Amino acid sequence: MDRIGTPKEVTRGIYHIEIPTPFPVGPVNVYLLEGDFLTLIDTGPLTKEAWQTLSQGIMQIGYELSDIRQIVLTHHHVDHCGLLERVRQSSGAHTLAHSKAVPYVEANEEFMAYHARFFYELYTESGVPEESLIIIDKFHNRTMSFSERSQIDDCLKHGQTLPHFPEWQVFYTPGHSQSQISLYRAEDCVMIAGDHIIKHISSNAFIEPPQDQSANRPLTLVQYRTALEMCADKEIDIILSGHGEPITNHRELILQRLQKNWIRTDALLRLMKDGEKTAYELTTLLFPHVYQKELPLTLSETLGHIDLLQILHQLEVKRRDGVLYYSL
Template identity: 65%
Template sequence: MTSQGQQGRIAQEMAPDVYRLELPTPFNVGAVNVYLVKGEKLTLVDVGPLTGEAWRALTTGLDEIGVSVEEIEQVLLTHHHVDHCGLLERVRKISGAKTLAHPLAAPYIELDEEFMDFHDRFFTELYRQSGVPQEKMYIIERFHQLINTFSEASRIDVHLKHEQIVPGLPQWQVLYTPGHSQSHLSLYRATDRLMIGGDHIIKHISSNAFIEPPRDRSGVRPLTLVQYRTALQMCADMDIEQVLSGHGEPVLDHRELIFARLRKNWERTDTLRRMLGGGEKTAYELTALLFPTLYEKELPLTLSETLGHIDLLTILHQVDVREEGGILYYSV
């Protein structure tokens, strides 16, 4: 089966029982890949954003494979970001499919109001501590606009955990690969060393270790960059022939790519430490220095990256922190 870029087709056969469907998104990351896996249960891995364009591409791609939405028996989410889960409820209503995902995806998928209130309080405090100007706090509301525009409330029927076998797909094993998202899962099949990696490993871009609220709602945020590095190292130790990513082309040299990303990661940490040599700075100020052309447009992503590198320096006792007026100032 040919790819969309070759002869206008949306679906591409990646293995005898695994098909990639490339769906358009309105986001800077570009198209998202979802995967149809044929097994004991016909499984769709991710569904794309809630847009008419993505829906038409999904139904057209399934038709090219000879499958209809009504035949989907279960949807497995790699994580809860809207470009991967937005069409979930629409697929469920038509097919009656069950949803499988990590339990930490649940409040985002269900649009739990209590959690969303906690989410806003968490980020308000985080951004205030980071020195984000008050006029830029609108990014918290923009998150809600994003969710309400490109997804709708749904539900998760089956919670998945690390190293369990995927229900209905007995050859596939669940891997918990947090960092990009607290709910992020990958799938691995040992028989042909195939991995469906979501946004964990992407060929053309380094996944952002995005800060999210803590699972226990304690206010103590997870160290997402540390999580991401650990999950990458876990995958580097595995025998993987091919990673089918959530965006872009398959990764055929996962170890080489992972080691390059880890090296570049430390280089950015060193860059941030050198920036602090000129005097103490807030996380927001460091973000502006690290990402001068991007930080205003993508502040949640770039600030997450900066805070991740501060976390690494903190673990190594290479940074000092001072609090004044509720704002944290870092120095070396």
């Protein structure tokens, strides 16, 4: 990739702009699809630096922000959608995303209150100490400061073609996010994958609440593995990711990701040989150097692997005083 902000045509009709973010993951990639309906894929976070970089990048390609007719979100995380409302206001563009992105993007108050309750209950039953539960509000408040309320005009479904771009097909690829979609152009085997597949890091299968409050929480790592397997079955020459370099060896990379899952589940089994543990205790052992700083991410990772082991009937679970304890 070129330096941040320098646009580049990565393949026919697709321009890449690298947008700075304040997050540990580093810059985010947004893409401009040329055609009769100029389309922006993701926007970057709500920061002055990101806005300047996006605006200048679009101008360097030869367009103005006002030329954008359509915005597609790969998922609802703020590094990908934080500038959505500013771009909408500047362009009048039509916005598209998966339906599960809607309550996040529109900051539905009832849903966000439920969202907070869900994580409080999840962290409590995972054995997170009371003094650490404040991380829920801190993480949410910091994250939402890089976005603002916007709207989704139409929702995208798995298998449909992208409006105004009949050569592009929508794939629903959940796991990293419940709203995660990827776009696939079969004629030249190109995929725009958001954070579904990233070359230099394994995407976190982040725990999210079910939008149907009566349902069980999604098994995000199981979803993620299934979506990876679906992509491994496709002929893909290049994957344009939400972060980092393009991927040209997707089957090899997917196999590595799937194998790494089992390495981590084996590590969990070893940690439980000396007795039962909570998800929080397992997180502190699996990620001793980062769990305090990245608790939402590391706990999600641990719970995902616990889910895999439970599916295989390798764990027993007991609840005591509202906390879940896992043992072999």
